Amino acid sequence: MGTCREKFLNWSLSRLIYVQVWLWLVEQLVVAIDGPAGAGKSTAARMIADRLQFDFLDTGAMYRCATLAALRAGVELTDQSSVAELVRQLDIQLEGRNVWLNGEDVSLAIRTPSVSSQIGPIADNMQVRRQLSQWQRSWAQDRHVVTEGRDQGTEVFPDARCKIFLTASSEERARRRVQELSAQGIEADYPGILDQQNQRDRDDARREFGGLRKAADAVEVVTDGMTLEQVVDRLETIIRPWISTPSPECQLDVRS
Numbered sequence: 243m244g245t246c247r248e249k250f251l252n253w254s255l256s257r258l259i260y261v262q263v264w265l266w267l268v269e270q271l272v273v274a275i276d277g278p279a280g281a282g283k284s285t286a287a288r289m290i291a292d293r294l295q296f297d298f299l300d301t302g303a304m305y306r307c308a309t310l311a312a313l314r315a316g317v318e319l320t321d322q323s324s325v326a327e328l329v330r331q332l333d334i335q336l337e338g339r340n341v342w343l344n345g346e347d348v349s350l351a352i353r354t355p356s357v358s359s360q361i362g363p364i365a366d367n368m369q370v371r372r373q374l375s376q377w378q379r380s381w382a383q384d385r386h387v388v389t390e391g392r393d394q395g396t397e398v399f400p401d402a403r404c405k406i407f408l409t410a411s412s413e414e415r416a417r418r419r420v421q422e423l424s425a426q427g428i429e430a431d432y433p434g435i436l437d438q439q440n441q442r443d444r445d446d447a448r449r450e451f452g453g454l455r456k457a458a459d460a461v462e463v464v465t466d467g468m469t470l471e472q473v474v475d476r477l478e479t480i481i482r483p484w485i486s487t488p489s490p491e492c493q494l495d496v497r498s
């Protein structure tokens with residue numbers, strides 16, 4: 243009888259371990275990609291998410307929506323409580339490449355130089371950061387997700403298993419931003435964009451909470467001289483080993 247009980251306990255234990263290992267393997271994978279403005283993060287992160295069939299979270303779009311909403315409401319951007327109260331009531335939906343703010347497609351409106359240059363006080367607002375970070379975490383719940391921003395690997399998803407810091411020289415970044423804007427029909431001059439970008443870099447770096455920092459366990463990718471395709475390939479090389487394996491040291495080749 244004792245032996246039977248022991249066998250049953252052993253069997254149950256082995257099943258339990260099996261189920262736990264299985265759950266661990268299929269666990270949500272968050273790929274956190276951070277880096278400075280204009281490093282081509284959004285485009286590359288979106289492309290790698292498509293390639294891996296992961297969902298994509300553009301957190302910069304959320305800060306942009308908050309800024310646009312505050313500007314439209316005529317709220318003083320430095321009035322932290324009023325801005326936070328306004329942001330709490332926003333309905334921000336990210337659907338593919340489209341961004342909806344309270345039911346309106348603001349995909350282009352949030353990317354104008356006027357919005358870009360006024361994000362600073364909104365991104366500095368601790369209450370806003372807390373609210374947006376909370377939305378980002380619940381958005382990512384139970385999904386395989388590529389998330390992109392400044393603070394994803396450090397503050398929002400510090401336990402993300404795969405973290406990447408994507409960067410490039412400021413000149414290269416400004417040049418790319420001008421091209422990106424003109425492809426969208428938005429006129430922009432290089433010196434102006436470079437100035438604006440340097441200012442944003444300084445603002446993003448000095449921010450005490452959610453500032454631009456490379457997480458200690460992030461892999462750095464410098465994209466100067468690389469084509470978009472090369473950047474995405476490099477991201478894939480970094481991310482692939484994490485898919486379905488607990489650590490890159492014990493890789494399974496999941497490429498078909």
Ligand code: C5P
Nearest residue numbers: 279301302303305361365391392393442
């Ligand atoms: O990524 P993108 O350039 O669209 O972000 C716009 C601005 O939003 C950044 O310059 C930064 O100030 C802010 N931001 C942030 N934290 C994030 C994403 C963006 O503070 N996670």
